[in-house]
Amino acid sequence: VSVEDRDSWAIISRFQEYLRINTAHPNPAYREAADFIASQAKSLSLDSQILEFVDGKPLVLLKWAGKNPALPSILLNSHTDVVPAEQHKWDQPPFQANLDPSSGHIYARGSQDMKCVGLQYLEAIRKLQASGFRPLRTIYLSFVPDEEIGGHDGAGKFADSDTFKNMNVGIVLDEGLASPTESYRVFYGERCPWWLVIKATGAPGHGAKLYDNTAMENLLKSIESIRRFRALQFDLVKAGLKAEGEVISVNMVFLKAGTPSPTGFVMNLQPSEAEAGFDIRVPPTADSASLERRIAEEWAPATRNMTFEFKQRGCVYDKFGMSSITAIDSSNPWWALLEEAISNVNGKLEKPEIFPASTDARYFRVRGLPAIGFSPMANTPILLHDHNEFLNKNEYLQGIDIYESIIKAYASYIETTKDEASRAEL
Numbered sequence: 514v515s516v517e518d519r520d521s522w523a524i525i526s527r528f529q530e531y532l533r534i535n536t537a538h539p540n541p542a543y544r545e546a547a548d549f550i551a552s553q554a555k556s557l558s559l560d561s562q563i564l565e566f567v568d569g570k571p572l573v574l575l576k577w578a579g580k581n582p583a584l585p586s587i588l589l590n591s592h593t594d595v596v597p598a599e600q601h602k603w604d605q606p607p608f609q610a611n612l613d614p615s616s617g618h619i620y621a622r623g624s625q626d627m628k629c630v631g632l633q634y635l636e637a638i639r640k641l642q643a644s645g646f647r648p649l650r651t652i653y654l655s656f657v658p659d660e661e662i663g664g665h666d667g668a669g670k671f672a673d674s675d676t677f678k679n680m681n682v683g684i685v686l687d688e689g690l691a692s693p694t695e696s697y698r699v700f701y702g703e704r705c706p707w708w709l710v711i712k713a714t715g716a717p718g719h720g721a722k723l724y725d726n727t728a729m730e731n732l733l734k735s736i737e738s739i740r741r742f743r744a745l746q747f748d749l750v751k752a753g754l755k756a757e758g759e760v761i762s763v764n765m766v767f768l769k770a771g772t773p774s775p776t777g778f779v780m781n782l783q784p785s786e787a788e789a790g791f792d793i794r795v796p797p798t799a800d801s802a803s804l805e806r807r808i809a810e811e812w813a814p815a816t817r818n819m820t821f822e823f824k825q826r827g828c829v830y831d832k833f834g835m836s837s838i839t840a841i842d843s844s845n846p847w848w849a850l851l852e853e854a855i856s857n858v859n860g861k862l863e864k865p866e867i868f869p870a871s872t873d874a875r876y877f878r879v880r881g882l883p884a885i886g887f888s889p890m891a892n893t894p895i896l897l898h899d900h901n902e903f904l905n906k907n908e909y910l911q912g913i914d915i916y917e918s919i920i921k922a923y924a925s926y927i928e929t930t931k932d933e934a935s936r937a938e939l
């Protein structure tokens with residue numbers, strides 16, 4: 514067995530070990546994950562601390578000190594939690610991280626989203642250390658809880674903390690998405706989640722009677738109008754006029770109405786209340802005021818006995834009412850450095866996109882920091898939150914080389930960027 518084979522085997526084993534820690538909501542094994550990361554950090558002689566902004570939700574912060582600590586630092590962020598898995602619908606157990614010997618696929622919840630990235634950062638650092646590299650800029654790694662449930666107690670509290678302020682971060686890397694093509698996807702902004710519940714009320718009555726203004730009719734009129742809106746947005750994507758992250762998506766995620774009976778629902782009673790929930794995602798460039806008007810006037814009008822409520826408007830808006838995006842022109846040297854570092858190891862990039870869902874990157878962007886969403890998975894079907902989530906072993910190993918190149922370029926960058934200079938003046 515060659516040295517490379519032995520190294521790869523050890524690298525894959527560490528990935529599997531992390532994947533086997535069941536950090537699925539609603540009871541993520543955060544402590545176990547934090548201990549695992551801390552032990553990895555120890556083997557790399559990185560400074561390590563566990564921050565617990567909220568009890569039972571540890572955040573692991575690692576530091577590889579740079580030769581010039583005065584320069585703004587690099588933050589490599591990843592979340593330790595994963596979404597739940599419906600065990601019985603998977604071909605492989607979701608927390609066993611089995612490696613299929615014929616395909617090389619590693620099956621596990623979190624293999625794409627995003628335990629891969631967290632450990633790839635560490636493996637890249639292991640390789641850089643072995644090559645004798647020493648960073649000029651300080652590199653931090655944060656392993657944060659709760660991303661999948663909004664990130665308020667994780668990246669949110671972290672980005673607000675004095676610890677974070679003292680880190681003097683200049684650039685953040687966070688998660689992206691797998692790409693089925695041979696080119697990686699990369700993200701400079703993301704849509705805002707608006708989780709909307711609309712409620713209709715109306716007069717109850719006999720199931721045989723036709724009359725106006727029932728709760729069901731009132732709700733259905735809204736659903737029809739929302740569906741028309743959804744179809745128009747989706748058509749723009751289907752016609753290739755807009756990318757996924759550039760339209761407003763609206764998906765109905767629950768429907769609740771009816772009068773329960775021991776055998777199901779009462780069939781001859783028109784209920785007096787009905788409600789529906791929608792996961793809406795709003796691009797940074799969308800006219801959010803006009804969407805708000807549409808909700809109040811067309812989707813849940815008081816004139817039709819309707820009310821509405823936001824369960825989450827997770828977007829963080831800056832003082833101009835905008836959700837921030839990261840520049841991808843010459844004003845942001847980190848962008849060019851990333852492109853170059855990836856191409857140096859023969860990686861290719863798709864055109865940068867707006868992330869269709871949400872990530873912790875928004876907590877950093879709103880502080881005026883550049884944040885890039887990137888998970889090095891090419892030739893991979895997008896399976897995050899899906900059954901049989903997997904990542905191929907070779908793709909994982911390739912991703913480590915990509916990060917090695919990126920971290921080296923970032924940590925060696927000498928110039929003070931324009932951004933950094935203006936932040937220093939504040």
Ligand SMILES: CSCC[C@H](NC=O)C(=O)O
Pocket residue numbers: 660661662663664706825827870871872
């Ligand atoms: C309200 S924040 C929710 C965050 C979650 N992130 C990944 O899937 C998402 O649904 O996009």
Ligand SMILES: [Zn+2]
Pocket residue numbers: 592626627660688
């Ligand atoms: Zn994620």
Ligand SMILES: [Zn+2]
Pocket residue numbers: 596626661897898
């Ligand atoms: Zn996720």
